[in-house]
Amino acid sequence: MHDLNVRQREATQYLDGPLLVLAGAGSGKTRVITRKIAWLVRECGLASRRIAAITFTNKAAREMRERAGELLSKKTANDLQVSTFHALGARILREEASALGYKPRFSIFDAADCTALLADLFKELEKGALRQAQQHISTWKNAMLAPEAAQALAENGTEQRAARIYLAYEASLKAYQAMDFDDLIRLPVQLFMEHPEIREKWQDRLRYLLIDEYQDTNACQYALLQHLTGPRQQFTAVGDDDQSIYGWRGADPENLKRLSQDFPNLKIIKLEQNYRSTTRILEAANRLIAHNEKLFEKKLWSELGHGSPVRVTQHEDHEQEAESVVMRLNAHRLEHRGQWSDYAILYRSNHLARFFESALRNQRIPYVLSGGSSFFDKTEIKDFLAYLRLFANPEDDPAFIRAATTPRRGIGSETLKTLGIYAGERRRSLFHAAGEEGLAQRLSARQHAPLAEFCQFIVRMRARAEQEAAQVVLPDLLTAIEYESYLYAHEEERVAAARWTNLCEFSDWLRQKGETEGKTLVDLVQTIALIQQLDKEETTADAVQLSTLHAAKGLEYRHVFLVGVEEEILPHREAIASGTVEEERRLMYVGITRARQSLFISCARRRKQHRDWVFCAPSRFIAEMGAQPPSSTPLPDKATGQARLNALKAMLAGR
DNA sequence: GCACTTTATGTTTTT
DNA sequence: CATAAAGTGC
Numbered sequence: 005m006h007d008l009n010v011r012q013r014e015a016t017q018y019l020d021g022p023l024l025v026l027a028g029a030g031s032g033k034t035r036v037i038t039r040k041i042a043w044l045v046r047e048c049g050l051a052s053r054r055i056a057a058i059t060f061t062n063k064a065a066r067e068m069r070e071r072a073g074e075l076l077s078k079k080t081a082n083d084l085q086v087s088t089f090h091a092l093g094a095r096i097l098r099e100e101a102s103a104l105g106y107k108p109r110f111s112i113f114d115a116a117d118c119t120a121l122l123a124d125l126f127k128e129l130e131k132g133a134l135r136q137a138q139q140h141i142s143t144w145k146n147a148m149l150a151p152e153a154a155q156a157l158a159e160n161g162t163e164q165r166a167a168r169i170y171l172a173y174e175a176s177l178k179a180y181q182a183m184d185f186d187d188l189i190r191l192p193v194q195l196f197m198e199h200p201e202i203r204e205k206w207q208d209r210l211r212y213l214l215i216d217e218y219q220d221t222n223a224c225q226y227a228l229l230q231h232l233t234g235p236r237q238q239f240t241a242v243g244d245d246d247q248s249i250y251g252w253r254g255a256d257p258e259n260l261k262r263l264s265q266d267f268p269n270l271k272i273i274k275l276e277q278n279y280r281s282t283t284r285i286l287e288a289a290n291r292l293i294a295h296n297e298k299l300f301e302k303k304l305w306s307e308l309g310h311g312s313p314v315r316v317t318q319h320e321d322h323e324q325e326a327e328s329v330v331m332r333l334n335a336h337r338l339e340h341r342g343q344w345s346d347y348a349i350l351y352r353s354n355h356l357a358r359f360f361e362s363a364l365r366n367q368r369i370p371y372v373l374s375g376g377s378s379f380f381d382k383t384e385i386k387d388f389l390a391y392l393r394l395f396a397n398p399e400d401d402p403a404f405i406r407a408a409t410t411p412r413r414g415i416g417s418e419t420l421k422t423l424g425i426y427a428g429e430r431r432r433s434l435f436h437a438a439g440e441e442g443l444a445q446r447l448s449a450r451q452h453a454p455l456a457e458f459c460q461f462i463v464r465m466r467a468r469a470e471q472e473a474a475q476v477v478l479p480d481l482l483t484a485i486e487y488e489s490y491l492y493a494h495e496e497e498r499v500a501a502a503r504w505t506n507l508c509e510f511s512d513w514l515r516q517k518g519e520t521e522g523k524t525l526v527d528l529v530q531t532i533a534l535i536q537q538l539d540k541e542e543t544t545a546d547a548v549q550l551s552t553l554h555a556a557k558g559l560e561y562r563h564v565f566l567v568g569v570e571e572e573i574l575p576h577r578e579a580i581a582s583g584t585v586e587e588e589r590r591l592m593y594v595g596i597t598r599a600r601q602s603l604f605i606s607c608a609r610r611r612k613q614h615r616d617w618v619f620c621a622p623s624r625f626i627a628e629m630g631a632q633p634p635s636s637t638p639l640p641d642k643a644t645g646q647a648r649l650n651a652l653k654a655m656l657a658g659r
Numbered sequence: 660g661c662a663c664t665t666t667a668t669g670t671t672t673t674t
Numbered sequence: 675c676a677t678a679a680a681g682t683g684c
Contacts, residue, residue, distance in 0.1 A: 061674075090674050115673080131669095185674050252672065353671050358675095378673095383677090416661045451660080494663085534674070554672045576671055591672080614669080 008032075008039065015240070015273045016040045019048070022233075022267040024218070024260065025242040028304045029289070029597035030280030030560065033242045037214050038068060040240060041084065042075040044212055052076070054211040056085040056232075058092060060220055062535055064558055065091070068216070085210065089225050091534050093188035098530065100195055100202055109526070111182040111393055111400045112533035116381065118173075118184050121402065125172050133165070140166035141173060145186035146224045146254035148193065150174075179433075181399040189224045196231040207234040217558070218243030218263075222254035226262070237267060245299045247594050249554060251587045261299060278304045278597075280560050282311025285603050289596040292629040296586045304597075314603045316631045318622060322568075322611035326359035329565050329606055330367055333548065336563065336602075344370055346562035348549040350595050352574040356567065357550050370547035374555050380535065384491070384503040385510050391481060392529040395466045399433040407462070411490035414454035422446050423455070435459065469525040474518030477525050478511050553595050564599035566592075570607045570620040592625045605631065 008016060012032055015025045016039045027033035037057060044050045057072075059065040065086045073081035087095070094112065101108045113121065122134050129137075140163065144154045151171035158164045177183060183191065196203040213233055215221070218241040221229070233239045241263065248257040264270045278286055286304050319325040333347055349360050357373060364371045379385060390406035397403070408415050420434075426446060427437035437443060438459050444452050461484070468477050482488075487507065491500040518528055549561060553574075568574065575588035596603060607622045 088674065188674085249672075250674095253674080355670055412662060414661075418660055448660095552672065573671095578671070587672095 008035070009277060011273055011275055011277075012036050012039075015275070016043050017047075018240075018271060018273070019044075019238070021269045021271060022237045022263070023240045023271045023273065024263055025240060025273050025275060026260075026300055026302060027242050027244055027275040028278060028302055029244065029247060029594070030278040030306075031275035031304070032279055033216070033244075033275065034068065034071065034558075036275070037216060037240070037242060038071045038075060040214060041072045045076055045080060050211060051083070052080045053083040053085065054209065055214070056087075056092065056210045056212070057214045058089055058216065059086065060088065060217040060558075062088060062091070064216065088534070089221070089228065090185060090188045093192045093228065094530075094534060096192045096195070096206065097183070097188065100192075100199075103199055103202060104191055104195055105178075106183075107181050107397070107399075109181075109396045109530065111180065111397045111403065112188070113177070113182050113184050113402075114380075114533060115185070117182075117402060121176060122169065122173060124402075125176060126169060129169075134169075136162065137166040137169040141170045142186055143254065144170060145184075145190050146222045148190060148224060148227070179399065180401050181397050186224070189222075189228055193224060193227045193231060196228075203231055203234070206232060207236070211236070211238065213239040215239065215241045215243075217247075219245050219248040219257045219260060220250045220253075220255040221259050222256060223259070224254070226259050230266070237269075246293050246296070246302070246590055247557065249557065249587060249591050249594060251584060257299060274300070274302060276302055276304055278306040279308075280600050281306060281597060282308045282601060284311050284313055285596060285599050288314050288603070288629040288631060289593055292589060292596065292625055293593045295628050296589055312602050314605065314629070314631050316605045316622075316626055317607075319606060319608050320610070321617075322356075322359050322608045323363075325567060325606050325608040326363040329567060329604070330360065330363040330369065332604065333563075333565060334367060334369065342562065344546045344548045347565070348551060348556065348559075348561035348563070348598065349565045349567055350551055350553050350556050350598065351566075351568050352553060352576060352591070353568075354552060356573075357552075360550060360567065364548060364550075370545065371550055372545065372547045374549065374551045379506070379510070380532070382503070382506055384487075384507045388482075388487065388507060388510065389529070389532070391462075391465070391485065392469070392525060394435065394462060395469045396526045396529045398435040398462075398466075401427075401434045404434045408455070408458050411486060413458060414450075415458060416451075419447060419451045419455060422451070435462070466526075472524065474523070474525045474528060475515045478515055482507070482511060553591050556598050557594050560598055560600055562600045563602045563604075564595070565604045565606065566595045567606050568608070569605050569623045569626060571623055572620065574623050574625065589625060589628075592623070592629075596629070 012035065015023065015036050025033065025036060027036070041055055041057060044055055045052050057068055059068055065088060069081055069084060069086045072084060072086070085092070097104070097106070097110070098108050101110060119134070119138060122138060126134060149157070151167060151174050154170055155164070155167040158167045177187070196206070210232055213229065215229065229239070243260055245257040245260055248255060264272070283306060286306055290304060317328070319328055329349065336342075337344065337347065351357060351360075361371065361373070380389070387406065387410045390403045390410070393400050393403040394407050405420060408420070423434055423438055423443065426443050427434050430437055430440065430442070432440070438455055447455070465477070465481055465484070468480075488504050491503050494500070495503065514525070514528055517523070518525065551559075569592070572580070574592060575585045579585055579588045605626060607626075608620055610617050610619045
């Protein structure tokens with residue numbers, strides 16, 4: 005382990021009790037975690053299936069498994085329990101569902117499913133109120149408060165109303181045998197509190213825990229951690245309070261402090277040497293973050309030399325910003341003879357990506373978009389998924405409605421309304437109620453026939469989905485529901501073709517997953533709710549990376565363009581209003597520290613919002629990091645810019 | 660009663 | 675630009 009520094013090695017080998025590693029950006033925390041896993045397996049003889057590593061995203065989990073695999077044998081690495089908090093919670097719940105009155109094949113509702121459910125339950129309420137309620141519910145769930153407790157604690161009218169919504173929402177989820185993301189953490193904690201024997205079983209199963217991105221855990225996740233480690237207290241938490249950017253999701257950097265209070269024998273190791281960035285970049289980051297209240301004093305340093313200065317530019321509007329950033333990127337790459345994949349364009353919110361996408365497309369520069377709307381959010385995927393969800397969980401009424409009505413098969417709103425009322429009276433799921441005799445009497449023959457046929461179809465396919473292999477059932481299902489012709493009948497040809505391609509890709513991915521893991525379709529559905537994006541094979545493609553700041557956390561790039569660095573964007577307007585500018589500052593800090601060699605910061609003077617132009621001021625963060633004030637770039641010259649680029653190309657070609 | 664067409668509308672970040 | 679609600683034809 006000669007390539008680790010003293011502190012890193014100490015963190016890797018420390019096993020005397022709970023350990024907190026305060027790891028600054030780029031200080032090699034992933035390396036410490038993977039080395040520690042290898043150490044536990046090789047030197048301590050711990051079976052790899054008894055080691056649980058918890059990451060923040062699925063992508064990080066995959067990477068960690070891969071990197072551990074480089075140190076250990078493939079098979080040993082495969083047995084490691086590497087997952088997100090949510091995936092771990094889901095695994096526990098599938099196994100212990102009965103203890104909570106759930107079936108093992110419960111559905112997992114994503115945020116969109118939950119919003120739809122709330123909208124359906126409270127049709128009379130407007131969107132804003134529902135969003136507010138949803139936010140409240142999430143906060144309550146993360147604080148382990150049941151609806152009744154929330155109702156008792158509600159202080160004002162809005163909270164009272166939100167608590168009433170919470171009550172109905174919970175009842176619906178339970179009726180649908182469904183859970184939301186918060187439940188995946190909350191319910192295991194509840195389970196462990198109520199059933200000591202189950203808690204001990206899991207404590208025995210997982211002997212050592214490693215938690216990455218600890219600053220992003222919320223109270224509930226912390227409780228889960230405490231239950232899992234139990235009296236043995238064998239864990240390593242790795243985190244950086246300066247990179248806590250998920251406060252809106254209940255994450256609380258105070259959790260770092262709480263750790264030293266709850267575990268008096270907690271050992272703390274700081275990693276401050278940065279192996280990623282040049283000094284000028286680090287200094288800018290340090291100066292910026294000095295404006296925040298600090299939990300732990302920490303100063304990053306590096307031995308990588310000064311590097312080039314941080315460049316700040318201001319542009320006339322958002323389109324010119326995109327154009328000149330792309331132009332500069334292009335020129336920079338030519339000059340340095342680098343690769344597209346050395347470059348990243350990072351922004352606060354997803355919608356900013358659009359302008360950069362079109363600028364990149366105009367210049368015929370390859371790019372990949374990470375973050376943003378996921379593959380699984382696409383309508384065609386959700387349509388198809390509804391069938392699969394219904395196979396796994398017939399109580400899933402939203403899945404029933406979606407599958408029953410897409411593509412259209414003569415089941416309309418009136419039929420569904422009657423069915424809904426009947427099912428409510430009989431306290432059955434829509435699917436079960438639809439098969440009952442009593443319903444037929446309330447519907448006309450014309451209404452009942454398509455419904456009955458649909459139910460029979462589901463029963464038939466469900467039996468097959470449970471028994472046969474995915475590669476056999478999938479094509480049959482796709483053919484049977486005639487989705488392709490449905491697409492071409494309803495969409496423009498190009499759109500229809502694109503959607504069908506997506507669906508085929510998804511089906512292919514499922515089939516492949518089924519083959520390698522030897523699972524049936526019903527088994528597979530259970531796991532996909534937690535996956536947000538398909539990990540495509542073509543990660544090797546040489547392309548500029550476009551990403552939100554949140555999605556860029558944990559990654560690094562040689563050259564970074566931080567764009568849209570303006571007041572009301574970064575810091576975000578809502579954050580200014582709600583007094584959470586410190587978190588925005590950390591977000592900026594995360595952005596800066598992604599860069600290894602060069603950092604470019606840009607902002608626009610005005611941008612089009614909705615239909616009119618708004619003026620934008622450079623972000624306060626630019627001054628705070630001590631950068632040169634924005635120099636207006638000589639624009640609008642598209643022509644001269646292009647000419648200059650061509651001259652540069654010619655010069656380089658001749659060299 | 661069902662399916663399709665038009666019109667309004669809206670954007671923080673993600674498991 | 676893409677989805678969601680209201681409106682119109684069959």
